[in-house]
Amino acid sequence: xxxxxxxxxxxxxxxxxxxxxxxxxxxxxxxxxxxxxxxxxxxxxxxxxxxxxxxxxxxxxxxxxxxxxxxxxxxxxxxxxxxxxxxxxxxxxxxxxxxxxxxxxxxxxxxxxxxxxxxxxxxxxxxxxxxxxxxxxxxxxxxxxxxxxxxxxxxxxxxxxxxxxxxxxxxxxxxxxxxxxxxxxxxxxxxxxxxxxxxxxxxxxxxxxxxxxxxxxxxxxxxxxxxxxxxxxxxxxxxxxxxxxxxxxxxxxxxxxxxxxxxxxxxxxxxxxxxxxxxxxxxxxxxxxxxxxxxxxxxxxxxxxxxxxxxxxxxxxxxxxxxxxxxxxxxxxxxxxxxxxxxxxxxxxxxxxxxxxxxxxxxxxxxxxxxxxxxxxxxxxxxxxxxxxxxxxxxxxxxxxxxxxxxxxxxxxxxxxxxxxxxxxxxxxxxxxxxxxxxxxxxxxxxxxxxxxxxxxxxxxxxxxxxxxxxxxxxxxxxxxxxxxxxxxxxxxxxxxxxxxxxxxxxxxxxxxxxxxxxxxxxxxxxxxxxxxxxxxxxxxxxxxxxxxxxxxxxxxxx
Numbered sequence: 001x002x003x004x005x006x007x008x009x010x011x012x013x014x015x016x017x018x019x020x021x022x023x024x025x026x027x028x029x030x031x032x033x034x035x036x037x038x039x040x041x042x043x044x045x046x047x048x049x050x051x052x053x054x055x056x057x058x059x060x061x062x063x064x065x066x067x068x069x070x071x072x073x074x075x076x077x078x079x080x081x082x083x084x085x086x087x088x089x090x091x092x093x094x095x096x097x098x099x100x101x102x103x104x105x106x107x108x109x110x111x112x113x114x115x116x117x118x119x120x121x122x123x124x125x126x127x128x129x130x131x132x133x134x135x136x137x138x139x140x141x142x143x144x145x146x147x148x149x150x151x152x153x154x155x156x157x158x159x160x161x162x163x164x165x166x167x168x169x170x171x172x173x174x175x176x177x178x179x180x181x182x183x184x185x186x187x188x189x190x191x192x193x194x195x196x197x198x199x200x201x202x203x204x205x206x207x208x209x210x211x212x213x214x215x216x217x218x219x220x221x222x223x224x225x226x227x228x229x230x231x232x233x234x235x236x237x238x239x240x241x242x243x244x245x246x247x248x249x250x251x252x253x254x255x256x257x258x259x260x261x262x263x264x265x266x267x268x269x270x271x272x273x274x275x276x277x278x279x280x281x282x283x284x285x286x287x288x289x290x291x292x293x294x295x296x297x298x299x300x301x302x303x304x305x306x307x308x309x310x311x312x313x314x315x316x317x318x319x320x321x322x323x324x325x326x327x328x329x330x331x332x333x334x335x336x337x338x339x340x341x342x343x344x345x346x347x348x349x350x351x352x353x354x355x356x357x358x359x360x361x362x363x364x365x366x367x368x369x370x371x372x373x374x375x376x377x378x379x380x381x382x383x384x385x386x387x388x389x390x391x392x393x394x395x396x397x398x399x400x401x402x403x404x405x406x407x408x409x410x411x412x413x414x415x416x417x418x419x420x421x422x423x424x425x426x427x428x429x430x431x432x433x434x435x436x437x438x439x440x441x442x443x444x445x446x447x448x449x450x451x452x453x454x455x456x457x458x459x460x461x462x463x464x465x466x467x468x469x470x471x472x473x474x475x476x477x478x479x480x481x482x483x484x485x486x487x488x489x490x491x492x493x494x495x496x497x498x499x500x501x502x503x504x505x506x507x508x509x510x511x512x513x514x515x516x517x518x519x520x521x522x523x524x525x526x527x528x529x530x531x532x533x534x535x536x537x538x539x540x541x542x543x544x545x546x547x548x549x550x551x552x553x554x555x556x557x558x559x
Contacts (some may be wrong), residue, residue: 004331026270045174047167054164056255057163063502069169069383080126089125102487110491111235113469119237119241128221133226149168150381189224194221219239223248226239229250232262271284286524287385291305293529294533295373299335305355336348339467341366341371343380344372346468346469357553357556364459364548374538387536388523394531424492432464460477481522
């Protein structure tokens with residue numbers, strides 16, 4: 001079997017698995033967030049934190065809870081890292097430096113999981129499990145909660161109430177993320193991923209049964225369980241520096257495909273949850289079709305660029321194999337790279353810096369779209385719905401009529417919130433990138449010059465501000481400048497858009513429904529799906545094209 005055919009067959013198998021999970025998981029999540037009943041364990045949690053899960057919140061109260069919970073999480077994770085040297089199970093590792101502790105705390109609380117440290121050489125068992133793994137669950141649950149609040153804004157009328165944040169947060173963990181993670185962890189352990197609390201082992205280096213004379217250190221850890229929520233919650237932070245290219249995290253081609261399935265299944269299934277909650281499955285299918293079109297299109301482009309045979313070395317290898325695991329090959333690595341950058345996962349099974357110039361540009365563009373195809377857990381859905389509002393507004397301008405979406409008028413106030421949402425992240429990416437290139441010190445972290453070096457910087461800030469977490473792997477980001485500015489970009493890129501999303505949800509919930517007429521744009525039709533795909537690509541292209549032209553496009557055209 002040729003490598004191209006193998007990649008296509010893996011893609012088809014992945015699509016089939018996602019299709020099988022779409023209806024049951026999407027329907028189940030709709031029931032979770034529509035139910036009035038509380039599980040006993042959830043009641044204990046509410047009592048412990050002093051929250052009343054039955055109190056409805058307007059958008060300012062909902063936002064205050066999101067920000068307060070996240071701020072406490074940042075402080076807790078920061079202190080846990082700074083005190084690591086005094087904690088049991090630290091494996092002898094010292095406390096994390098202040099700037100790196102801030103960066104890591106901001107990273108995991110914002111669902112970014114950018115890592116400027118070597119996981120197996122810096123973090124002990126307590127920080128990994130009580131700190132990082134916990135944030136993998138709750139940061140993902142926060143994203144889903146905000147998305148559900150926006151969906152309620154569309155579904156409700158004549159009220160500003162969007163539900164209860166604490167109830168949405170707890171249910172997301174106990175009823176969705178935790179059960180799925182348990183099942184996924186069992187599958188990973190059965191396939192060879194490790195799960196223990198052993199210490200550091202020093203082992204010899206061998207080749208073909210003969211000692212090479214050297215030694216290396218291997219860590220144990222609760223890897224399979226963290227790997228499960230890392231993918232399901234679209235987090236991305238790995239136990240080891242090699243991330244999902246490490247055999248302890250991702251041992252076989254099957255686990256590689258399984259992990260891609262895990263990182264995509266909730267974001268895609270949330271479109272059905274959206275359709276059920278707004279009372280129109282067709283609207284959910286339209287959003288699903290938009291996400292799937294962009295995802296499949298990007299995979300096709302990535303495979304084309306990485307399988308292109310320029311020169312005898314690539315012809316012999318069957319594609320651009322530099323930086324890719326021979327266990328997975330070009331096809332599976334391309335699917336993983338596109339899926340992880342079109343979601344907010346950031347996990348990698350290959351090094352994006354070693355992709356072809358155009359291939360690296362595709363991973364970068366996937367993040368710069370806003371990670372909405374299908375995006376992160378929750379963040380992908382609310383990002384796509386904001387883009388749908390922009391597309392409806394554009395269509396309204398074309399026909400000279402007040403735009404409407406799901407029975408709600410899209411007026412000046414709603415457009416301002418949507419415009420602020422789509423502008424804030426590109427502004428963070430481009431401003432921080434320009435500052436890093438203009439100042440003398442940040443440039444010392446670049447291991448490459450020219451277009452590729454610029455791509456390293458642009459990729460880093462695109463990853464941070466869009467809460468992705470993957471890296472180009474050619475940039476030394478463990479400096480005070482990058483730890484501080486990337487951490488700031490993560491926090492602003494996560495929570496400023498949430499402000500506008502919740503404000504938009506509150507504005508929509510206060511409206512009375514508008515009856516559909518003959519002039520109403522049919523947003524469940526393929527025509528709207530095409531309009532939405534075009535709006536996403538054009539808006540992103542106009543925003544980032546000059547920067548992309550200086551980096552990956554220049555490198556790709558020169559090769």
